[in-house]
Amino acid sequence: MKKHLLVSLTLAATGLLGGCVTSTVDEMVFNTPTLENMEDASVVILGRRHASDYETEPDFIKCVGDHVRRGNGSVEIIGELEFMNALYPWFEPRTAPLRPADIDRLLLQPPVADKLAxxxxxxxxWIDGSTVQTNASGSMSCGVGPGGAGCFGFGTWGNDSDYEATIWDFTDKAEVGRVSTSTSGQSYMPAVVVPIPIIAPVKGTACDSLGDQLLQFLSSGY
Structure with missing residues (x-):
C-alpha cells in the first residue's frame, strides 16, 4: 500500500562562536521500507555529478553516510568510493542511471547484477546539490607598525546549501521517497588586531538535517 507523506520543517540556530543558520527540510515518502530487518540489506549513498556547473561534494556524501551510520548501527552503509570502484564504470557520471527505470538496464549486465547481489x-x-558562497561584503586591512602587526576591519559572507536526496528501491525498481534541505547562514570576520572568524555551520547543518530524515526513513523498516 502506497503512503504519501509530506513534511516541512524549518529550524533556526545560533552558536556562541557560530553565525546564524536557518534550515528547511521537506520530505515526501511514497513507500516506507517493507523489510522486516534492514540487517539483511545494505544502502549506498551516492552524489550526482552529471551537471556541468557543479558537483555534489564527496565530503558531504560521506558526512550524510556517517550521520546515518551513527544514528543506527544496524543500517549498513556502503561507502561511495567503495561502491563506485566495485561497479566501475557503471556509476561514473557519464554512465550512472538517471531514472529508476534504468535499473533494469543495469541488471542485464551480469557483472553488475552479481555485484549488487x-x-x-x-x-x-542519490544526493544532488551543492553549497555556494553568497553576498560577501566588508573590508579588512592588515599592517606592521612600531607596536607590532595587526588587522582592522569587518567582513561578512553568506553560504547557501541546497540538497535533495532521492531514494530508490532496488527490489521494486522504483523511487520510494525524496528528502530535500535548504540551509542558509551568515558568517562574520571582525578584526581588531586579531581577526576572529564567526563561522555559520551551513553545510554541517544541511548534513545533519538530511541525515536525520534518511535515518528516520530507513529505521521505519524495523
Missing amino acids: ELKTEYMI
Whole structure:
C-alpha cells in the first residue's frame, strides 16, 4: 500500500562562536521500507555529478553516510568510493542511471547484477546539490607598525546549501521517497588586531538535517 507523506520543517540556530543558520527540510515518502530487518540489506549513498556547473561534494556524501551510520548501527552503509570502484564504470557520471527505470538496464549486465547481489544493495540514495558562497561584503586591512602587526576591519559572507536526496528501491525498481534541505547562514570576520572568524555551520547543518530524515526513513523498516 502506497503512503504519501509530506513534511516541512524549518529550524533556526545560533552558536556562541557560530553565525546564524536557518534550515528547511521537506520530505515526501511514497513507500516506507517493507523489510522486516534492514540487517539483511545494505544502502549506498551516492552524489550526482552529471551537471556541468557543479558537483555534489564527496565530503558531504560521506558526512550524510556517517550521520546515518551513527544514528543506527544496524543500517549498513556502503561507502561511495567503495561502491563506485566495485561497479566501475557503471556509476561514473557519464554512465550512472538517471531514472529508476534504468535499473533494469543495469541488471542485464551480469557483472553488475552479481555485484549488487553480493553487496545486498536494497536502497540507493542519490544526493544532488551543492553549497555556494553568497553576498560577501566588508573590508579588512592588515599592517606592521612600531607596536607590532595587526588587522582592522569587518567582513561578512553568506553560504547557501541546497540538497535533495532521492531514494530508490532496488527490489521494486522504483523511487520510494525524496528528502530535500535548504540551509542558509551568515558568517562574520571582525578584526581588531586579531581577526576572529564567526563561522555559520551551513553545510554541517544541511548534513545533519538530511541525515536525520534518511535515518528516520530507513529505521521505519524495523
